[in-house]
Amino acid sequence: MSSGVFVNLRQAFLNAPGFWESFLIQKPGNWCKWVEGIDKALTDGYSILGNFVNQIDQPSYQKPGLYLYCEKSKQKRGISQRLYTLFVLKPDGSVQVLDEFKSASKDWAVQLWPTIDAHFIQQSQPLEKRRKQLLEEIHRLEFELNQRRLELEALEP
Numbered sequence: 001m002s003s004g005v006f007v008n009l010r011q012a013f014l015n016a017p018g019f020w021e022s023f024l025i026q027k028p029g030n031w032c033k034w035v036e037g038i039d040k041a042l043t044d045g046y047s048i049l050g051n052f053v054n055q056i057d058q059p060s061y062q063k064p065g066l067y068l069y070c071e072k073s074k075q076k077r078g079i080s081q082r083l084y085t086l087f088v089l090k091p092d093g094s095v096q097v098l099d100e101f102k103s104a105s106k107d108w109a110v111q112l113w114p115t116i117d118a119h120f121i122q123q124s125q126p127l128e129k130r131r132k133q134l135l136e137e138i139h140r141l142e143f144e145l146n147q148r149r150l151e152l153e154a155l156e157p
Contacts, residue, residue: 002109009053013069014093021102022071022085029072034063037088037114043097043107045070048116057094064091066098066119068075079104086115 009032010024024032037049048068055062056069071083086099099115121130 002064005089005091005093006061007089008059009056009062009067009089009095012083012089012093012095013087013097016087016097018097020085020100022069022083022100024056024069024085025071026048030070032056032069035066035068035116037120038113040113043110045109047109048112062089064089066116074103082108084108084112086112086119088119091150 010026013020013022013024032053033048033050034053035048035050039047041047043096050068051061053067056110065088067089067101069087071085073081073083081102081104083100083102085097087097089095092127098119099112101111103111
């Protein structure tokens with residue numbers, strides 16, 4: 001990788017403000033991915049698009065942006081619970097953790113979609129403009145919902 005930030009991703013993560021469960025430990029079953037988008041036609045981990053990151057515990061060049069780390073927890077009764085952590089590597093080499101949660105379900109990725117979407121929206125357009133768009137959409141949907149309720153009420157005997 002010729003462009004990016006020369007950083008020890010694990011060390012930058014450990015220096016991030018907050019109290020996080022993950023330690024970004026590189027061991028079998030754990031993985032890290034640079035997130036570049038979502039394919040909402042899928043609901044599992046394949047819905048989160050991007051390349052896997054091999055060097056998380058050694059200084060190396062990493063792209064600034066959104067990352068997803070998966071840490072495999074101990075198995076209980078054959079079910080493997082995993083800890084998923086979404087974080088942003090900033091151009092200065094610092095890390096901001098956005099979300100962290102445990103799951104054993106196959107559709108765990110869907111729970112991360114809103115945070116991933118919000119991150120990319122913030123990168124692409126001003127926050128106030130997006131807030132205004134969302135409020136307008138909510139008002140439109142509330143109006144449509146009210147119209148459907150009135151229509152349903154009119155159909156009642």
